[in-house]
Amino acid sequence: MLEVNNITFAYDKAPIVRNISFELPQGELLSLMGESGCGKSTLLKAIYGLIDLKEGEVRFHNQRVWGPAHQLVPGHSTMKYLAQDFGLGPYHTVAENVGKFISNLDLDYKKERVTQLLTLVGMERFAPIKALNLSGGEKQRVALAMSLAQEPKLLLLDEPFSQVDNFRKNDLQRTLFAYLKEQNISCVVATHDGRDALSFSDKTLIMRDGELLHFGDTLTIYAQNTDFYTASLFGEVSWYKDKLFKPQQITIAPERTDWQAVVQHCYYQGAYYLIEAIAADNNKTFFYHTSSIEKGTKVALQARE
The missing domain is CATH 3.40.50.300 (P-loop containing nucleotide triphosphate hydrolases)
Known part of the structure; x- marks a missing residue:
């Protein structure tokens, strides 16, 4: 001990x-x-x-x-x-x-x-x-x-x-x-x-x-x-409405939501892409997606259930 x-x-x-x-x-x-x-x-x-x-x-x-x-x-x-x-x-x-x-x-x-x-x-x-x-x-x-x-x-x-x-x-x-x-x-x-x-x-x-x-x-x-601080030591993290989200906790919504963002970069990770976007509150948002998304594309996001 x-x-x-x-x-x-x-x-x-x-x-x-x-x-x-x-x-x-x-x-x-x-x-x-x-x-x-x-x-x-x-x-x-x-x-x-x-x-x-x-x-x-x-x-x-x-x-x-x-x-x-x-x-x-x-x-x-x-x-x-x-x-x-x-x-x-x-x-x-x-x-x-x-x-x-x-x-x-x-x-x-x-x-x-x-x-x-x-x-x-x-x-x-x-x-x-x-x-x-x-x-x-x-x-x-x-x-x-x-x-x-x-x-x-x-x-x-x-x-x-x-x-x-x-x-x-x-x-x-x-x-x-x-x-x-x-x-x-x-x-x-x-x-x-x-x-x-x-x-x-x-x-x-x-x-x-x-x-x-x-x-x-x-x-x-x-x-x-x-x-x-703690969450970011384990990887990318996003902040929305006083809550922290990891990339796997965020997905593109099938319809419009209050969580809007504009894609800035796509990083190929092998089985998926890490998408970096800027939300309406100017905070960086990171989420995973199965394919690349063109820079400047507006997306509606939601937390995974």
């Missing part, structure tokens, strides 16, 4: 993280979402014990997590924090980078474990390659394998897929998060992608200006449409 109790942190006078509290049961996946600069990375560092908190405390399995002022080596032994700089040894091979966290007492097991972890992140054929010769996305995948080599009980990931190609990202996410569930490893992921949260997270925490705005089951937070 991870317990974050009313923590506050500031580099100078203005707090970057203020009064954050939540609990995460062992084995659950948490998405940490919010705009850039809202404090997500700082919160991850606070949980891991890389910074000294001004107020509050972090506890993991009933043990206090201390900052660098209280311990010689920063960080927590049963957690692993993967920052955006990856931390690879550039002149070591991929296999050596992953293997340095595995004991040499059983070399056959070590070799097998390195291969298993590299296969998990799709990097097994890069084992003999030096890290300096890898692309950013490849380094990011090796860094994930390195973090798992230390067999953490809690994994803290800061934008872990930001440099991974989309066609690899989807498979990597499915494989990684399934592995974490099988191993009962808790995970906190800082992400900008609402699709990541919806696909894999048990819980989601929404931050804004260093404060906790919402925390709870991911599907509940998504379904509630609680505010424009």
Whole structure:
């Protein structure tokens, strides 16, 4: 169980993280979402014990997590924090980078474990390659394998897929998060992608200006449409008559309605088009349609039942 109790942190006078509290049961996946600069990375560092908190405390399995002022080596032994700089040894091979966290007492097991972890992140054929010769996305995948080599009980990931190609990202996410569930490893992921949260997270925490705005089951937070900021983190959102609507909640009406809009753009999404229109109140409106609609076309809209 991870317990974050009313923590506050500031580099100078203005707090970057203020009064954050939540609990995460062992084995659950948490998405940490919010705009850039809202404090997500700082919160991850606070949980891991890389910074000294001004107020509050972090506890993991009933043990206090201390900052660098209280311990010689920063960080927590049963957690692993993967920052955006990856931390690879550039002149070591991929296999050596992953293997340095595995004991040499059983070399056959070590070799097998390195291969298993590299296969998990799709990097097994890069084992003999030096890290300096890898692309950013490849380094990011090796860094994930390195973090798992230390067999953490809690994994803290800061934008872990930001440099991974989309066609690899989807498979990597499915494989990684399934592995974490099988191993009962808790995970906190800082992400900008609402699709990541919806696909894999048990819980989601929404931050804004260093404060906790919402925390709870991911599907509940998504379904509630609680505010424009939160809803927009999961995708396009429209505002009409003091209500928020997602694109799938809006359709073209068969006859005239009070909700009138003029089409501005059509974005092909594969199975459908995302239509961007300007409503009579000058607010942008987004909805899905099965075919393209010519720019300037006036449409009558309604909420789906």
